[in-house]
Amino acid sequence: MNFDFIRRDINAQKAKSQYRQLVCNSAASKGKEIVINGKNYVNFSSNDYLGLNNHLEINKALQEGADKFGVCASSSSLVTGYHYAHQALEDDICQWLNKPKCLLFSSGFSANLALFQALGKSEQSHFYLDKLSHASMIDGAYHSKAIVKRFQHNNIEHLTELLNRSGKYSTGFSNKLVASEGVFSMDGCQAKVVELAQLAKSEQAWLYLDDAHSIGVIGKEGQGSNYFADIDITMATMGKAIGTSGAFLTCSEELYEYLVNFSRHYIYSTAISPAIAWATKKSIELIKKEHWRREKICELSVLFTKLLAENVELVTTESSIHAIIIGDEKKALNVSEQLKKQGIWLTAIRPPTVANNSSRLRVTICASHNDKDIRCLAECINKAIT
Template sequence: MQAFRTRIRSQLEQRRENQLNRQLNVVTRGNQLMIEQHGDLWVNFSSNNYLGLANDSSLIEAWQNGLTLFGAGSSASSLVTGFSTPHLMLEHQLCDWLGYERAILFNSGFSANQAMLFTLLEKGDRLLQDKLNHASLIEAGMLSSASMTRFKHNDVQDLNRKLHRENTPAFIVTEGVFSMDGDCAPLSDIALQIRDGDLWAVDDAHGLGVMEGEGRGSCAAAQVKPDLLIATFGKALGMSGAAIMCNAELGEYLTQCARHHVYSTAMPPAQAYALSHAITLVQTQQWRRDRLDELSEHFHHRFRQFSGCVETTTPIKPVILGDAESALNCAQFMRENGQWVSAIRPPTVAKGTARIRITLTALHQPTHIDALAQKFEQWMDVYHG
């Protein structure tokens, strides 16, 4: 026991010394446009609630109706008695929307990603992942029985070289939109590299709902269809959970063998009922995506003057500051001036690329961005002369 305590204390102290320690932030009124904490208010620029649905009154009402109709919880795994009519309705709606034969529901995107890799990979298999894939994907690849290789971020040539080192089939995994950089994978180019026998998966957590005409996401925007698509509900849809989209045969295999699915209590039916309403809102309320486009253009107009600001076509707007201390100082200064932004530091991002990660939502107004830019300029004057 003492050895464990010594190691734990040492690692915690090292994180504090390197200014990499994280803290829980207790938010009083939920993840809305304005964050409230201990009676203070900030404009929220750290939310993944891209379309502003998390507090939409009709979505809240749908969940309340679901609770009245189906109760608080599913009370069992999907393969026992936890799968009910709202789950089936949600699966069918996802398949119609995204163009797949099956949708396997999970309680989080993290569990969906891990279930996919753990279930489909065996010893001797090859796994190729983008270097900046989400931790859930990288960890699952490291812990799986497969041989994992990471190709350079969004580098199709590097993917092609590593893919053709052997003639054996490979499982290629990338994200559609990368959460820390806000950039999009070159999906149409990656699709051209996929060979007969290869398997291809795209995690579209940050693209679903935001991209393409009805919010079908990154793959629809690029006009490609991977073998597996991870549809995550905790970002643009304003709720939580995820689904693996695939063909009927893969869906049956995952249903039978994915331990995260077989042995987890199913999501509450009321949640599935509300998610169906959220999808309808995403499909029919184009104004939310139009608002994001307008805000993105305004943001670039105000922030391109700042060194380190990365222009993106997504609601994720990183401003690279370099070292962790600068990122922490900037986040603290902004919060002292009414703006809630997040400092992102290693190991979440590479050493030397600590940043402020700014996210836009359809709830923001141009005046919010103006105030943010003004305060950022003040911080630059104070800390960088």
Template sequence: MTWQQRINSALEERRAADAFRVRRVVENGAGRFLTREDRQFCNFSSNDYLGLSQHPAIVRAWQDGAARFGVGSGGSGHVSGYTTAHRALEEALADWLGYPRALLFISGFAANQAVIAALMGKDDRIVADRLSHASLLEAANLSPAQLRRFAHNDAGQLSTLLDKPCAGQQLVVTEGVFSMDGDSAPLRALHDAAKQQNGWLLVDDAHGIGVMGDEGRGSAYQQNVKPELLVVTFGKGFGVSGAAVLCSDPVADYLLQFARHLIYSTSMPPAQAVALSASMAVIRSEEGAERRQRLAEHIHRFRQGLGALPFQSTDSLSAIQPVIVGENSRALALAQALRERGMWVTAIRPPTVPPGTARLRLTLTAAHKAQDIDALLEALHVASQ
């Protein structure tokens, strides 16, 4: 088979399974509304959970940062790309979340890959929730360590796997809030299981940070758990982009020596770090608390309405509210039906989710209004007839 034949075969397989991914050009894609081809849609596919991506103070902070530092960092943080703006953000994050150190990364994907690649050796074992994010599972598969998966949120099976002999160290991997199901991990039980075998817990809290817990400190803080490694990302609750790893002083120093994703990547623009500091200030403020309360009200309103409709969902109390329909073609048809009624939703299909669980991944934000939630429920009701 030639290169072209291999590529064509893979593409045709995706198309035949109704799993072919397509990007669509939109305007204002992170706010309450987005526009495509001069038509406005109410946006239920954004991870901008607190509606901060267009917050005037955060936008202004980025502009001020760009005026001071320029629009790029100019290099790796190990060369010349680590500025006072980066240091201030790292120190503020560490203080806020209760860790000795924070290290900034250009993305959550890079942070997860970097930590696992740097820490795990051939005698070690990674035990990951089977629904962990692709960045975590890919890093685990690429590492020399042994990978074992435990049933979703099943601390008992995790303990059984950790009990098996292991010549090296063991790392338990999970998300705080799962990106496709929207449910939360039982972090206390997972951490206890890891500690019983002298293992460490890595929590990717991309969908919890900023949104859950006191001052938006996230899933782990809400459950009174302090994992050895906490990854927080800034493209959701913070409304910006990038990520950080929270850890001990020795681990931070180790990652600075051995995390290739950190050493060999251009650091985030200093202006972005300035904007993230401004975003954190809003999250921690009374305004941030009000936005979290408004989001919680939207979630309650939606779940009450969804319960009366003939759709399968999950136990999610987060901003992520999946509507599981099963077949890929049905998910695509339902998404199209909602778009015809002015709702921007996205059908999520395998391999992103397990086979037979194609869904609409609906996301609610503090930027929505109560009437938006009601309109979405009405659209779902009509589509279910």
């Protein structure tokens, strides 16, 4: 048959306990709850870190945006799809993160591909990516013409060595981009933002950070990595802590102008919903002023760490993400199923999302959880992992 590798590869996934399938949440998200096949669970796999999804004020702003501008942009931004709602949101983001310009994208994956492919049009471009960078960053980098190097996770010394080595053997000027994540999605640890910024500046490189899991959660007003240093280019998604949909890039005026003219992902994509843009303005307003949401995540995270048994291998983190390393894929799936029987939804993360023999439970603690939820979660994990 045509494309006979399809069935072969699916069967291989099943044999390796790496098979994936969709599950349908059959009710509107209400904070920490999720409904699968008619059963209620406490959700510890959501990226709704600040508990803003389904917030009444954001929902009201969404309806207002739909009434003012419509649900659909109906065109790309460079035709007639760029609405006042988009411009107003971009201005708010620039003010929030203290950046000159901002561009909106339909997703973080699209924004990452756009940036790396636009800056990687020449073999004179050099990209340096953290080993644990997101798949979209890796895809964007390797599908460009740039020379790509990967440095060991959060290892500033190795990055310095790679930068020095490329400078030593380069005969002409090279355009250097250092790329990492503000908070790494699968283990929750933070990038060494200040050191990366200092090194990039000293090496005349640009620093690019994917702040998808940092924006809203890290910083006094949820500014993410830009709270710690002046980041040349920041990408952040709006479908996680911000509680809406889409993504944005912040950058210099010159890079903004370049992307508008040469980024195929931006030029040939329909603009995000103006109603969503209007709702996102309200969400950012709440994020900046409601500090208690970030404080609650910290308090519950401390409690969770304290309650886990000594034999539970927890990755140290200061974010919303808490990775419990299981190792074997089958065992990770088994623990996840045990927790479901106790009314806890906690997805097992397996290769290729993470490295072989590092399957894990990715616990996300959100502002919508409470002490009782955390105590129940810790107790059930301790029983399931023996």
